[in-house]
Amino acid sequence: MLIAGNWKMNTDLPDGTALAENIAAGIDDADVDFSAVDFAVCPPSVHLQALNEALDGSPVALGAQDVHAEEEGAFTSDVSASMLTSVGCTHVILGHSERRQYYDETDADVNAKAHQAHAHKLVPIICVGEMLDQRKAGDATSVVQAQLEGALEGLSVDSADELVIAYEPVWAIGTGESATPAQAQDMHAVIRDDLADRYGADVAAGIPIVYGGSMKPWNAEELLSEDDVDGGLIGSASLEAESFLGIAEEAVGVLEGAAG
Ligand code: PEP
Numbered sequence: 001m002l003i004a005g006n007w008k009m010n011t012d013l014p015d016g017t018a019l020a021e022n023i024a025a026g027i028d029d030a031d032v033d034f035s036a037v038d039f040a041v042c043p044p045s046v047h048l049q050a051l052n053e054a055l056d057g058s059p060v061a062l063g064a065q066d067v068h069a070e071e072e073g074a075f076t077s078d079v080s081a082s083m084l085t086s087v088g089c090t091h092v093i094l095g096h097s098e099r100r101q102y103y104d105e106t107d108a109d110v111n112a113k114a115h116q117a118h119a120h121k122l123v124p125i126i127c128v129g130e131m132l133d134q135r136k137a138g139d140a141t142s143v144v145q146a147q148l149e150g151a152l153e154g155l156s157v158d159s160a161d162e163l164v165i166a167y168e169p170v171w172a173i174g175t176g177e178s179a180t181p182a183q184a185q186d187m188h189a190v191i192r193d194d195l196a197d198r199y200g201a202d203v204a205a206g207i208p209i210v211y212g213g214s215m216k217p218w219n220a221e222e223l224l225s226e227d228d229v230d231g232g233l234i235g236s237a238s239l240e241a242e243s244f245l246g247i248a249e250e251a252v253g254v255l256e257g258a259a260g
Pocket of ligand 1: 006168172173174175176212213214215233234235236237
């Protein structure tokens, strides 16, 4: 299970550092055994270097929220893949709906960034998900399939640890209204099938497909219990160590239940 936090444009450096330290300490001090959970946090890029130090020795991986598709150059305000790896990043969120909505990011952009991430051994966390009107029109599956088609074109994935897909229905992000477990499972199964066609069933079986959209400690168990839900990409509930780790505790409970 992957439990990843997307902090978006939240926290200043002291608060972000304290949050990272509280997460690391919470994992260390907990009565719960978190060893079966993979953790990642994706803070604002100006925090990355400090958090690389704050998280040193902890099991929490560091991710960025975006990357530029080019190596370097005249792209004011953007951040390159080698900048990210140089401050300890192992993951990068790509194609978040807020990037698509506010910055007109297209599937082709996401694809170019995914190739660039791979060239630098960064694991892309590729976000897909339909808008509410698309779901109401019965188009949710075709929208997500088209996003996968565009974002993954030509991207070779030989092992499951090279890619993460986040299914984030746009209507569930930041709204307090999550998808139902059945809605999440149905779409995750569609995504798994798509990945199996591209990369083979064995690799696809291991690629984490995480759910994002108003996941909280109180609804995490039912979502994470679904067969094809391999974790969460968590927005607002990742901004407090207690709720972030509360979701991770639910993940542990689900894994222990599955192990019998
Ligand atoms: C997100 O933006 O990736 C997200 C899932 O946000 P929230 O958990 O706040 O809905």
